[in-house]
Amino acid sequence: xRLATEMAEAAAVEVADFAAVVREHQAMVFSIAYHCLRDRAxxxxxxxxxFLQLHQRLAGFESAAxxxxxxxxxxxxxxxxxxxxxxxRPQVSLDDxxxxxxxxxxxxxxxxxxxxxxxxxxxxxxxxxxxxxxQEDLDPGEIAEMLxxxxxxxxxxxxxxxxxxxxxxxxxxxxxxx
Amino acid sequence: xxxxxxxxxxxxxxEDPGPGFTREVLAxxxxxxxxxxxxxxxxxxxxPPLVRWATACxxxxxxxxxGLEYRxxxxxxxxxxxxxxxxxxxxxxAGVKLHVAQEKVFERSE
Numbered sequence: 001x002r003l004a005t006e007m008a009e010a011a012a013v014e015v016a017d018f019a020a021v022v023r024e025h026q027a028m029v030f031s032i033a034y035h036c037l038r039d040r041a042x043x044x045x046x047x048x049x050x051f052l053q054l055h056q057r058l059a060g061f062e063s064a065a066x067x068x069x070x071x072x073x074x075x076x077x078x079x080x081x082x083x084x085x086x087x088x089r090p091q092v093s094l095d096d097x098x099x100x101x102x103x104x105x106x107x108x109x110x111x112x113x114x115x116x117x118x119x120x121x122x123x124x125x126x127x128x129x130x131x132x133x134x135q136e137d138l139d140p141g142e143i144a145e146m147l148x149x150x151x152x153x154x155x156x157x158x159x160x161x162x163x164x165x166x167x168x169x170x171x172x173x174x175x176x177x178x
Numbered sequence: 179x180x181x182x183x184x185x186x187x188x189x190x191x192x193e194d195p196g197p198g199f200t201r202e203v204l205a206x207x208x209x210x211x212x213x214x215x216x217x218x219x220x221x222x223x224x225x226p227p228l229v230r231w232a233t234a235c236x237x238x239x240x241x242x243x244x245g246l247e248y249r250x251x252x253x254x255x256x257x258x259x260x261x262x263x264x265x266x267x268x269x270x271x272a273g274v275k276l277h278v279a280q281e282k283v284f285e286r287s288e
């Protein structure tokens with residue numbers, strides 16, 4: 001009887017710990033998936049799968065940093081796989097994204113939406129590099145480790161993606177300092 | 179740092195998933211948990227530290243008790259062996275004395 005009570009208490013503690021981890025990291029995990037996929041339902045599905053995978057190996061983490069690294073890594077790879085499976089890229093081509101008529105200010109919702117669509121139209125790996133750089137504020141070394149690619153490839157993806165995004169925006173705003 | 183960097187940070191800032199996301203994840207995790215067989219449930223009962231320590235103590239006590247019992251048994255056997263040796267010696271002495279007494283009786287009778 002006592003053993004059963006202790007087992008129930010241990011299970012309750014485990015569930016509470018897991019719930020706290022989900023609450024703490026759900027915005028990060030969901031946003032990586034959402035900015036990659038531009039589909040809330042699909043991003044939620046990917047995020048849930050990541051947390052379910054985490055649930056199966058929750059005891060195996062050495063630190064909070066290790067847990068965060070693992071979540072970012074698994075979410076990035078799952079999002080890239082999901083984007084490839086859904087063939088999302090042909091749905092939104094860079095040329096199909098309408099250019100803004102006037103240059104909105106930074107923080108403007110219209111500029112943000114345009115940039116989100118432009119980022120979503122990049123190829124999967126460069127897209128994830130941009131997301132990890134600007135959403136998670138990671139440096140190229142950390143991104144390289146997370147995506148299993150050389151640092152120089154990450155830097156090259158970043159340079160090319162930023163040039164592409166700048167070009168697309170410059171077409172509509174002239175020589176403003178973007 | 180260019181305005182594009184700032185604009186990208188703004189555009190790619192974190193967002194919360196829909197309401198009920200945590201509840202949904204917990205429900206799916208609970209549903210995905212495999213049903214435990216009785217012996218797995220019993221084994222998992224030994225995971226909490228208190229139960230682990232109690233098990234270790236019981237095992238240590240059982241080992242100690244077995245050791246003490248073995249030692250007591252060995253001592254008893256050694257004491258029995260010594261008593262047997264003493265009895266054999268006493269019988270030998272008694273036999274020799276009887277023999278001497280028997281010889282003296284024979285000498286007198288002759």
